[in-house]
Amino acid sequence: MFLIFKRLWQVNWAEQWQYRANLLMYLLYWLVSPIIYLAVWTSIANVKGSVNGFTANDFVTYYMVLLICDQVTSNIIIHTFAYKIQDGSLSGELVRPIHPMLTNALVNNIAFKILTILGLIPIWIILFFLFKPDFSGASFVGVLLSIPVMMAAFIIGFLLSATIVSLAFWTTRVYSIHEFYFALILLFSGQFVPLPLMPQVIQNIAQYLPFQLLLYFPIQLILGKLSTDQIVLGYIMAGVWLAVAILTFNWVWRQGVKQYSAVGA
Amino acid sequence: MQTLKLLSAFFKVNVQMSLAYRADTVVNILLNLMWLGWELLSLNIIFSNTETLGGWGLGELIALLGVFRLVNTMMIALIWPNTEKFNQSIRDGSMDYTILQPVNSMFLVTFSRITVWRFWDLILAVVLIAVGVEMSAATTTAAQVLTFILLSLSGMIVIYSLWIVLIALTFWFVKFDNNVTILQALMDAGRYPATVYPAWLRIIVTFIIPIAVATTIPLQALRGELGTVQVLIFLLVSFVSFIVASRVWKAGLKQYSGASS
Numbered sequence: 089m090f091l092i093f094k095r096l097w098q099v100n101w102a103e104q105w106q107y108r109a110n111l112l113m114y115l116l117y118w119l120v121s122p123i124i125y126l127a128v129w130t131s132i133a134n135v136k137g138s139v140n141g142f143t144a145n146d147f148v149t150y151y152m153v154l155l156i157c158d159q160v161t162s163n164i165i166i167h168t169f170a171y172k173i174q175d176g177s178l179s180g181e182l183v184r185p186i187h188p189m190l191t192n193a194l195v196n197n198i199a200f201k202i203l204t205i206l207g208l209i210p211i212w213i214i215l216f217f218l219f220k221p222d223f224s225g226a227s228f229v230g231v232l233l234s235i236p237v238m239m240a241a242f243i244i245g246f247l248l249s250a251t252i253v254s255l256a257f258w259t260t261r262v263y264s265i266h267e268f269y270f271a272l273i274l275l276f277s278g279q280f281v282p283l284p285l286m287p288q289v290i291q292n293i294a295q296y297l298p299f300q301l302l303l304y305f306p307i308q309l310i311l312g313k314l315s316t317d318q319i320v321l322g323y324i325m326a327g328v329w330l331a332v333a334i335l336t337f338n339w340v341w342r343q344g345v346k347q348y349s350a351v352g353a
Numbered sequence: 354m355q356t357l358k359l360l361s362a363f364f365k366v367n368v369q370m371s372l373a374y375r376a377d378t379v380v381n382i383l384l385n386l387m388w389l390g391w392e393l394l395s396l397n398i399i400f401s402n403t404e405t406l407g408g409w410g411l412g413e414l415i416a417l418l419g420v421f422r423l424v425n426t427m428m429i430a431l432i433w434p435n436t437e438k439f440n441q442s443i444r445d446g447s448m449d450y451t452i453l454q455p456v457n458s459m460f461l462v463t464f465s466r467i468t469v470w471r472f473w474d475l476i477l478a479v480v481l482i483a484v485g486v487e488m489s490a491a492t493t494t495a496a497q498v499l500t501f502i503l504l505s506l507s508g509m510i511v512i513y514s515l516w517i518v519l520i521a522l523t524f525w526f527v528k529f530d531n532n533v534t535i536l537q538a539l540m541d542a543g544r545y546p547a548t549v550y551p552a553w554l555r556i557i558v559t560f561i562i563p564i565a566v567a568t569t570i571p572l573q574a575l576r577g578e579l580g581t582v583q584v585l586i587f588l589l590v591s592f593v594s595f596i597v598a599s600r601v602w603k604a605g606l607k608q609y610s611g612a613s614s
Contacts, residue, residue, distance in 0.1 A: 113531045117538040123554065124542055131549040132403045139402045218553065264380045271387060280395055285402060 096192055100199040108203065115207050119155070125280060126151035126219070140285050146311075148221040150282055153307045155212060157234075158279070159205050161241040161302040165249050166266045169193050173256040176350040189250050189341065197246065227312035233319065234306040240326045241301040247333035248298065254337070257344030272297075278304025295321075298329040359456065360464060367467040378470045389477065392418055392544075407549035414545070416485025417572050420505060421543045422478040424567045426471055427509055428540065432516055434466035436533050443523050446611050459517065459602050486575065493575060500584050501575040507591035508567025512536075514591075514598035515563065521598075524605035536562060543568035566590075 104111070126147060133144040142150075169189065172178040181188040252269055256262040274280060275290060277299040283291055294300050305322045308314050314322070371378055396418070400411045409417070439462055442448040451461050486493055519532045539562045547555050547565035558565040570587060573579050579587075 110531065113534040113538075117534055120538050121541050124545060124550070127550045127554060128399065128406065128545050131407055132399070135405075136403060218551065261377075264377075264384060267384050268387065271391060274391065281398060286398060287401075 092186060092191065093195060096195040097199065100192070100196040103196070104199045104203050108207075111200070111203055112207055115204055115211065118158075119211065122151050122154055122158070122279075123215070129281065142282060142285070145222050147282075148219045149223055149225070149311055150307055152212070152215065152219065152221050153310050154279070154303055155208065155215075156205075157238060157303050157306050157310075159201065159208055160238045161245055161306070163197050163242065163246045163249050164200060165189075165193055165197060165246065165253055166263070168196055169250070170253045170256055170262050170266070173253070173348070174260055178348070179350045182345065182348070189254075189337075193250075194246065223311075225312050226310055230309045230312045230314075234309040237301065237309065237322065237326055238306050240330050241298075241306065244298050244326070244329050244333045245302055247337040251333075251337045251340050254340045254344045257347045273299050273302065276300060277302045278307065282308075296325070298325070298333070301326050301329065355456075356460070359460075363464050363467060364469065367469050371469050382470060382473070385474065407546050409546050409548075410489055412485045412488025413572065413576065414485070415488060416482050416575065417546065417568060418544065419478045419481030419483075419485055420568050420571055422474060422481065423505060424509060424512065424543060424564075425540065426474040426478060427513070428537075430468045430471035430474075431463060431466075432513075432533070433537070434468055435463060436516075436520060438466050439520050440523065440530055440532070443609075448609060449611055452606065452609070458606060459599060462520070463513075489576075494577070497575055497577050500579070501571050504571040504574045504579075504584065504587055505567065507588050508563075508571055510591040511563050511566050511594050514594040517598040518601050521601045521605035524608040539564050546572070 129139065129142075129147040129151075130144040133139050133142060133147055137143075138146075172181070172188075178188060181192065186192070249266070249269070252266055253262055255265060259265070276294040276297045278294075283294055283300060283304045286294070294304075301322065305314075305325075309319065309322070393415075396411065396414055399406060399414075404410070406414060439448075442451060451465075452458055454461060516533065516536060519536065523532055539558060542550070542554070542558045543564040547558050547569040550558065555565070566587065570579070574584065
C-alpha cells in the first residue's frame with residue numbers, strides 16, 4: 089500500500105509541476121478576494137478605532153493567517169474528479185483494486201496543495217511587508233494545536249466535497265450543487281469576515297457546522313483568541329464531523345458506484 | 354444594417370444552443386439570485402458595523418454593486434465565452450474561418466458566443482443602480498446622471514480594449530491560455546470603492562487592470578465628485594484605448610499563421 093502511494097505521489101507531483109504556470113495564475117486569482125476584504129475591513133476599523141472589538145491589526149492578522157489556512161484546508165476535487173463521472177472516464181479507474189477518490193485524487197490534491205503553498209510563501213512575505221501585521225498576540229501553543237485541526241479540516245472538507253462530486257453518479261452534472269455548497273462555505277466559514285461580525289443567527293448555526301473548522305477556528309486558534317472551552321468544543325466538533333464525513337462519503341460512494349452507468353464511454 | 358442582421362443571427366443561434374439545456378438555465382438563474390442575496394447580505398454586514406465605507410453610504414454601495422454587475426454581465430455574457438472559443442480556435446486553427454469571413458474579425462470574435470440568459474442581469478443591475486441612487490440622500494442632477502452613463506460606457510470600452518489586447522497577444526504566444534486570468538481575478542475588486550484600497554492596489558485597479566475605471570469612477574461622477582476636465586480625460590482615454598486595441602488586433606492578425614496546416 090505504501091508503495092502504491094509513493095508511486096502515485098511521484099506521478100502526481102510530476103504532473104502538477106508541469107502546470108506550475110497555471111498554478112501561479114490560480115494563486116493570483118484566489119488571492120484577490122481575501123485582500124479586498126482585508127482592505128475593506130481595515131479601512132472601516134481605521135475610521136472607527138475598532139469594529140465589534142476587532143482593531144485594524146486584528147483584521148490584517150486574521151486575513152493574513154486565512155491565506156495560509158485556506159490553502160491548507162481547501163480542496164479542488166470538483167475540478168479534478170467531477171468530469172470523470174460525467175464523461176465516463178472513471179470506468180478505467182474503477183476496475184483497479186484501489187479507491188479512485190481516496191488514493192489517486194487525494195494524492196493529486198495534496199501535490200497540488202504543496203506546490204501552491206510553496207508558491208504562496210514569497211507572495212505572503214511581500215504582503216507581510218505591505219500590510220505590516222503585528223503577530224505578537226499569536227500563541228505558539230495555538231499554532232501547534234491548529235495543525236491537527238487543519239489536517240482534520242482538510243479531510244472533512246475533502247470528504248464532503250467528494251460526497252457532492254459523487255452525486256454526479258445520479259445527476260451527471262454537479263457544478264450547480266457545488267456552487268451552492270461553496271456559498272455555504274462563504275457564509276459559515278469566516279471567509280468573508282470573522283464570524284463574530286456576522287448576524288447572530290449565522291453565528292449560532294456556524295458553531296455546529298463543519299465549515300468554521302476550515303478557516304475561522306484554526307485562524308483564531310493560531311492568533312491566540314480562543315478560550316480553553318472554545319478550543320475543546322472545536323476539537324469535539326472536528327472529531328464528530330470527521331466521523332460524519334467518513335460515514336456519509338462511504339455510503340454515498342457505494343450507492344453511487346452501483347448507480348454508475350459510464351455515460352459516454 | 355448588416356451588423357444588426359449579424360447580431361440578431363448570433364443571438365438566435367445562441368438562444369437555440371441554450372434551449373438545449375433548459376434546466377441548466379433555470380438553475381443558473383436561481384444561483385444568480387442566491388449570489389445577489391449574498392452580495393446584499395455582505396453589504397448589510399458591512400453597514401451593520403459602520404455608517405460609511407470610505408465616505409460612501411449603503412445606497413452608494415448598492416448603486417456601485419449595480420454598476421459592477423453591469424460590467425460583470427458584459428464579461429460573463431460575452432467576454433468569457435468568446436475567450437474560450439477564441440483560444441480554442443487559435444489552438445486548432447479554426448481561426449482561419451473567422452478571418453475568411455467578409456466581416457470585421459474583431460466583431461466576429463466579440464459576438465459569436467452570447468450567454469443569452471445573462472441579459473436579465475442587466476435589468477437587475479439597472480434596478481440596483483436606481484434603488485441605490487434613490488437611497489443615497491444626495492441630490493443627483495440630470496447632468497450627473499448623464500456623465501455617469503457616459504463614464505460607465507467608456508469604462509466598459511476601456512476594459513473591452515484591454516481584453517482585445519490580451520487575447521491578441523495569443524497570436525504571438527500560441528500557448529498563452531491564461532490570457533484573461535488576470536482580468537478575471539481582479540474583477541472582484543470592482544465591488545467596493547477603490548478609494549478604500551491601499552495605494553498599491555488602487556494603482557493596479559486604476560491604471561494596470563482598470564476595473565475601477567468602469568465601476569468606482571462612474572459612481573464618483575454620479576456623486577458629483579468629478580470635474581469637467583476629469584470627465585473629458587476619461588472619455589479620451591477610452592477612445593484612445595479602443596484605437597490602440599484595434600491596432601494591436603490588426604498587427605496580431607498579420608502574425609497569425611494558422612495551426613498545423
